[in-house]
Amino acid sequence: xxxxxxxxxxxxxxxxxxxxxxxxxxxxxxxxxxxxxxxxxxxxxxxxxxxxxxxxxxxxxxxxxxxxxxxxxxxxxxxxxxxxxxxxxxxxxxxxxxxxxxxxxxxxxxxxxxxxxxxxxxxxxxxxxxxxxxxxxxxxxxxxxxxxxxxxxxxxxxxxxxxxxxxxxxxxxxxxxxxxxxxxxxxxxxxxxxxxxxxxxxxxxxxxxxxxxxxxxxxxxxxxxxxxxxxxxxxxxxxxxxxxxxxxxxxxxxxxxxxxxxxxxxxxxxxxxxxxxxxxxxxxxxxxxxxxxxxxxxxxx
Amino acid sequence: xxxxxxxxxxxxxxxxxxxxxxxxxxxxxxxxxxxxxxxxxxxxxxxxxxxxxxxxxxxxxxxxxxxxxxxxxxxxxxxxxxxxxxxxxxxxxxxxxxxxxxxxxxxxxxxxxxxxxxxxxxxxxxxxxxxxxxxxxxxxxxxxxxxxxxxxxxxxxxxxxxxxxxxxxxxxxxxxxxxxxxxxxxxxxxxxxxxxxxxxxxxxxxxxxxxxxxxxxxxxxxxxxxxxxxxxxxxxxxxxxxxxxxxxxxxxxxxxxxxxxxxxxxxxxxxxxxxxxxxxxx
Numbered sequence: 001x002x003x004x005x006x007x008x009x010x011x012x013x014x015x016x017x018x019x020x021x022x023x024x025x026x027x028x029x030x031x032x033x034x035x036x037x038x039x040x041x042x043x044x045x046x047x048x049x050x051x052x053x054x055x056x057x058x059x060x061x062x063x064x065x066x067x068x069x070x071x072x073x074x075x076x077x078x079x080x081x082x083x084x085x086x087x088x089x090x091x092x093x094x095x096x097x098x099x100x101x102x103x104x105x106x107x108x109x110x111x112x113x114x115x116x117x118x119x120x121x122x123x124x125x126x127x128x129x130x131x132x133x134x135x136x137x138x139x140x141x142x143x144x145x146x147x148x149x150x151x152x153x154x155x156x157x158x159x160x161x162x163x164x165x166x167x168x169x170x171x172x173x174x175x176x177x178x179x180x181x182x183x184x185x186x187x188x189x190x191x192x193x194x195x196x197x198x199x200x201x202x203x204x205x206x207x208x209x210x211x212x213x214x215x216x217x218x219x220x221x222x223x224x225x226x227x228x229x230x231x232x233x234x235x236x237x238x239x240x241x242x243x244x245x246x247x248x249x250x251x252x253x254x255x256x257x258x259x260x261x262x263x264x265x266x267x268x269x270x271x272x273x274x275x276x277x278x279x280x281x282x283x284x285x286x287x288x289x290x291x292x293x294x295x296x297x298x299x300x301x
Numbered sequence: 302x303x304x305x306x307x308x309x310x311x312x313x314x315x316x317x318x319x320x321x322x323x324x325x326x327x328x329x330x331x332x333x334x335x336x337x338x339x340x341x342x343x344x345x346x347x348x349x350x351x352x353x354x355x356x357x358x359x360x361x362x363x364x365x366x367x368x369x370x371x372x373x374x375x376x377x378x379x380x381x382x383x384x385x386x387x388x389x390x391x392x393x394x395x396x397x398x399x400x401x402x403x404x405x406x407x408x409x410x411x412x413x414x415x416x417x418x419x420x421x422x423x424x425x426x427x428x429x430x431x432x433x434x435x436x437x438x439x440x441x442x443x444x445x446x447x448x449x450x451x452x453x454x455x456x457x458x459x460x461x462x463x464x465x466x467x468x469x470x471x472x473x474x475x476x477x478x479x480x481x482x483x484x485x486x487x488x489x490x491x492x493x494x495x496x497x498x499x500x501x502x503x504x505x506x507x508x509x510x511x512x513x514x515x516x517x518x519x520x521x522x523x524x525x526x527x528x529x530x531x532x533x534x535x536x537x538x539x540x541x542x543x544x545x546x547x548x549x550x551x552x553x554x555x556x557x558x559x560x561x562x563x564x565x566x567x568x569x570x571x572x573x574x575x576x577x578x579x580x581x582x583x
Contacts (some may be wrong), residue, residue, distance in 0.1 A: 002409055002411075004412055007407055019394040020394065028396070045376075202392045202393075202394070204390075206407070207379075208379060208384050209352065209380075209451070210379035210380035210382075210407050211376060211378065211407045212376045215376075215407060
């Protein structure tokens with residue numbers, strides 16, 4: 001086909017949007033709503049996951065070194081800990097610091113410290129933060145295998161809980177997103193089918209004059225592509241506005257942030273580009289393929 | 302050229318629409334296909350458009366054996382035809398110009414040729430003033446003239462007209478057939494399905510009567526309008542296959558001017574005089 005032919009078909013696609021504006025608007029709205037439903041669910045899931053991971057960061061492994069370990073060896077252990085897989089941060093806690101902490105933590109019977117004026121009985125220690133909470137048990141085991149380690153303690157219940165929470169959230173969010181995506185596909189399919197059905201005679205006429213299936217489908221493809229692209233753009237701007245408002249409201253609630261890990265909510269600026277691209281791409285493709293596939297049943301003339 | 306050799310069509314459910322039909326329409330012929338409702342006319346048209354396949358027999362149109370024609374070759378085959386339907390089948394979202402130009406777009410014809418050819422064909426059917434009108438803004442007769450222009454624009458070997466006068470005023474029917482006759486005079490084969498005996502009686506020519514899925518009459522009728530049999534007798538004649546027969550047929554005396562449509566003469570004259578002015582599509 002000549003370039004002029006391709007340009008003609010592309011122009012036909014764009015012109016058809018205007019010529020069939022009511023159906024095009026219906027398709028635009030359905031695509032917009034579908035993208036918003038699935039997009040917002042996905043963003044909600046991503047943020048929930050981020051919040052759970054943020055809470056997990058507070059889960060540390062307390063590592064105690066044998067009391068008689070020389071300082072050089074303690075420093076070596078610190079290095080060994082840093083070199084372990086899944087360790088994101090290692091914080092050294094000296095005997096003295098541990099002693100002071102213990103003094104502060106005990107609220108009753110502090111008199112006992114009047115009889116203890118030496119902190120040498122306290123072990124040196126480390127506070128180890130893991131990168132992946134799901135792997136915390138394996139990390140504790142690895143720490144325990146290091147020489148001169150007296151004890152390595154984590155709060156596996158918290159890690160287990162967070163892991164379970166993530167699993168449940170992933171399952172629910174996944175199911176919701178899949179269900180919404182399926183409903184959206186049905187909605188898009190029905191709308192594009194209705195749009196194409198209204199023009200089935202037009203398609204049949206094209207077939208009678210010898211148009212190939214590709215020739216007939218191309219304008220429908222372009223029409224769906226353009227409509228879907230604008231739906232994606234619309235969904236992006238609505239998401240942007242809503243997301244920013246919700247984000248600002250949450251950030252103003254300091255207590256909430258600490259309690260629920262809301263500090264881990266992703267700022268929109270961090271996901272703006274990917275969010276925009278996904279919306280535009282998915283919108284354009286859903287529109288284009290929905291429209292093209294719907295022509296199939298009318299092409300058999 | 303259209304040829305049906307022992308063609309039968311049986312629809313799902315066992316209904317025999319065509320029963321062992323054999324027919325040959327040579328290049329340059331003008332043939333009326335008549336018959337009552339349900340006789341098998343529509344089935345024959347569908348066969349010729351390759352909309353359906355014959356249950357048995359061979360259908361050949363413009364050199365294409367439709368019984369063996371692959372699906373991907375159907376568009377190529379249909380480009381050798383022109384169609385005129387009772388319900389016009391114009392694309393409502395396209396202007397007169399666009400509806401006609403679309404056929405050439407399908408052929409991937411050069412833009413320069415389209416710009417020259419389409420106005421020429423529009424002028425042939427006397428619709429120059431309606432070039433930018435949409436189908437909804439046209440009368441029935443005008444719509445059918447656009448349909449004829451569309452059928453004509455790619456210079457087809459064969460035009461199939463399925464009840465082209467069925468949705469227009471009786472007096473306009475004559476000018477539509479006059480137009481088709483004028484096109485036929487230039488060598489295009491015309492196959493026109495109709496149930497209007499007046500038209501058949503007026504124009505004469507080859508008449509094929511299908512009844513009950515079989516061709517019961519296929520002869521050439523000659524003579525002028527006045528000489529032809531009156532309607533009742535014509536119907537009887539068609540049924541009894543007692544038409545006057547001849548080896549060749551001629552245009553009847555009526556020239557369309559009797560029906561208050563003087564432009565028809567101009568159009569036919571234009572077709573006759575400018576047949577070589579339509580450039581080469583290919």
